[in-house]
Amino acid sequence: MGRFFGFRCRDCGDQFEVLTGTGRSFPLVYGRTLRLAVEGKYGEEIRRFLEEHPDGALDCERVLLLCTECGELANGMDLSMYIPGENSAGEEKSGAVPPDLKTYRLIRSCEHKCQCGGKMKVIRGEELARLAETEDALNKMKDFRCSECGGQLQLTAGTVWD
């Protein structure tokens, strides 16, 4: 299941939409993402990790990426790197099905870089959902700035999309 969120600038009206979570098509998405990752689409660090750990897994949950420098928002995936734990089921090691990461061991978090060179923070759907329900959400969203004008962004929606 995934969630959809919208951001809207209070000053210039600029809008941004993000899909978070996994959704029904997740097994397909997972397989495709892993193939692309092996080819190096998600950077050298992840490519090398999968070469060293053919049974390795990636956290392919869709997340919001927020640049801590310029405030840029982007749709992305968490892409943290995992290897099977002692309780991981055998068939999950083939990489064909999305593995249950709860039984896996986190090796490294993926460092997301913004075009400006700044570090991007991963914000999960649950976090946005909690934020949307908070009364003083605007206060808690001081980091969320419009990339066009620097105005304060408002969280406008939180609907299930799949």
Ligand SMILES: [Zn+2]
């Ligand atoms: Zn704006």
Ligand SMILES: [Zn+2]
């Ligand atoms: Zn940036």
